[in-house]
Amino acid sequence: MVKRKKFRARIWYVALVCLLVLAVIGCSQSASPVAQGGTQPESGGEPKLGGTITIGLSAEPDTLDIHKTNMSASEVVTRLIGGALLSMDPETKEVKPYLAESYSISDDQKTWTFKIRSGITFHDGTSLTAASFKATYERAMAPETASPGAGPLLGVIESISAPDEKTLILQLKEPSAPLLSYLIQPNVTQPLSMAAIEQYGKEYGRNPVGVGPWKFESWKTGESITLVRNEAYKWAEPFAKVQGPPMPDKLVIKFIKDAQTTIAALESGSIDIASISAKEAKEYRSNGKFEVLEATKLGVNFIQMNLENEILQDLRVRQALNMALNKKAIIQADQQGEGESAFGPLPRKMFGYDPAVETYGYPFNVEEAKKLLEDAGWKTGAGGIREKDGKPLSLQLLTAMNSQGIPLIQSMLKDIGVEIKVQNAELGSVLDLSAKGQFDLNVLGYTDLDPDILYLFMHSSQIGGLNHSHIQNPQLDALLEKSRTVVDPVQRQQIFMEIQKIAVEQAYWIPYSEEKTFLAVNKRVHGVKLDAMYGIMLGESWMNQ
Known part of the structure; x- marks a missing residue:
């Protein structure tokens, strides 16, 4: 099997809950998968050409070279600059050609052939051909590139050929069910201009060139990135209502780290679009200057348990911790009740989800919970904290999250006799400490298109990567491996039902919520949509200046 250790591109920490949604779930020029209710109402007047839309972003990208970054902030920009071989129809959920005009997969599922659309050009004027994709993917996979995101995703590819300008052939090492989902993500698999990479060398990440609706113009370090309309753009996804160039002249993406400063910028009109908290969403719904868009993230918030800790090696303890949490109360504290309880590792809207988890998950x-701890030999001691063999039932909770939910979790676990010592750290430190196994419990979350994300979190080969729990379950490993090579959706659904049942029965995680995200949009900007996976969609946007 293809191993993908230390691949972190698709994980986000719950510490980012109150930061800009764009930094968490990206941007899209047109409609995209699993769109939910996040659409501005039809407004009066005709769409107008011109104007500048300004977006607040909570973090500054490290680079705009998609092969050199795993920052979600970078994805915000790179999605707008590029495109992908395939796309997903937001209504039918059908995968359709985008930069490809057609594609086919061989009977053994190992040879994927794409016919590339004619007439597409990069922002530097060079033509997009099959050789462009070949060179891009080979660069991503090359050891010297050391790509933290795109490279590992494409690792299932054995070889790539481009026998002519329009034909791209991917020869796989083995059938790959999740590959299709990677090829619809421009932040991961968009074609790059090799001419631009040769021209800019190590500075390409500050001078990106793609084929998308927006062209890179400038980057003011510590301040903003500016994109301009690609006048040549006429190759949008087939289902997009706007097939030509965007209507606004520019997009300015401002870096504003502080949430209160972001709110002040919205109020003053210096930015048009920004993420807001659930509490702020309630207030902004009655604010006549703004529309509030919302969507449920395609992911789960959860607490991960380190099985290297002797206390947590006891299944009864893990089960007790699951039963101790009042998920609805946590959602109320963290999200003003704007979310749903999670009982397993997959969200309701994701392929592979088993509704039965709501019956066999821990109530x-x-x-x-107290009885389970008693049965495990943990007796109530001084101050209500349980003890066993003279040692207290004390665990460290590692988090970058700063919200009312953390002390509430701490209190709920104390109610069953578990002492929780909260260790707050910066996001990068939380990630590094978790990968090194230097924690007992940690607070995590993810968004993704495909349930293959569970391979990264739970397969034993990913210990040292995202399998922070140090899960080593041969039965689970075998199912996760099988889920990657079985392409029949009915069979694959059954496999993930088994995976979920094992994960829940073994209580590796404490899943607790599916979270909503909110976007405030100034009413002078029209046609904006919010998608559960891709975030803000600007394909139909225009300014009423």
Whole structure:
């Protein structure tokens, strides 16, 4: 199997809940998968050409070279600059050609052939051909590139050929069910201009060139990135209502780290679009200057448990921790009740989700949690904290999250006799400490298109990467491996049902919520949509200046 250790591109920490949604779930020029209710109402007047839309972003990208970054902030920009071989129809969920005009997969599922659309050019004027994709993917996969995101995703490819300008052939090492989902993500698999890479060398990440609706113009370090309309753009996804260039002249993406400063910028009109918290969403819904868009993220918030800790090696303890949490109360504290309880590792809207998890998942039951700990030999000691063999039932909770939910979790676990010592750290430190196994419990979350994300979190080959729990379960490993090579959706669904049941029965995680995200949009900007996976969609946007 293809191993993808230390691949972090698709994980986000719950510490980012109150930061800009764009930094978490990206941007798209047109409609995209699993769109939910996040659409501005039809407004009066005809769409107008011109104007500048200004977006607040909570972090500055490290680079705009998609092969050199795993920052979600970078994805915000690179999605707008590029395109992908395929796309997904937001209505039918059908995968359709985008920069390819057609594609086919061989009977053994190992030879994927794409016919590339004619007439597409990069922002530097060079033509897009099959050789462009070949060179791009080979660069991503090359050891010297050391790509933290795109490279590992394409690792299932054995070889790439481009026998002519329009034909791209991917020869796989083995059938790959998740590959299709990677080829619809421009932030991961968009073609790059090799001419631009040769011209700019190591500075390409500050001078990106793609084929998308927006062209890179400038980057003011510590301040903003500016994109301009690609006048030549006429190759949008087939289902996009706007097939030509965008209507606004420019997009300015401002870096504003502080949430209160972001709110002040919205109020003053210096930015048009920004993420807001659930509490702020309630207030902004009655603010006549703004529309509030919302979507449920295609992911789960959860607490991960380190099985290297002797206390947590006891299944009864892990089950008790699951039963101790009142998920609805946590959602109320963190998200003003704007979210849903999670009972397993996959969200409701994702392929592979098994609704039965809501019946066999752990309910909130304090008395049963206490009984499990008693059965495991943990007796109530001084101050209500349980003890066993003279040692207290004390665990460290590692988090970059700063919200009311953390002390609430701490209090709920104390109610069953578990002492929780909270260790706050910067996001990067949380990630590094978790990968090194230097934690007992940590607070995490993810968004993704495909349930293959569970391979990264739970396969034993990913210990040292995202398998922070140090899960080593041969049965689970075998199912996760099989899920990657079985392409029949019915069979694959059954496999993930088994995966979820094992993960829940073994109580590797404490899943607790599916979170909503909110976007405030100044009413002078029209046609904006919010998508559960891709975030803000600007394909139909225009300014009323």
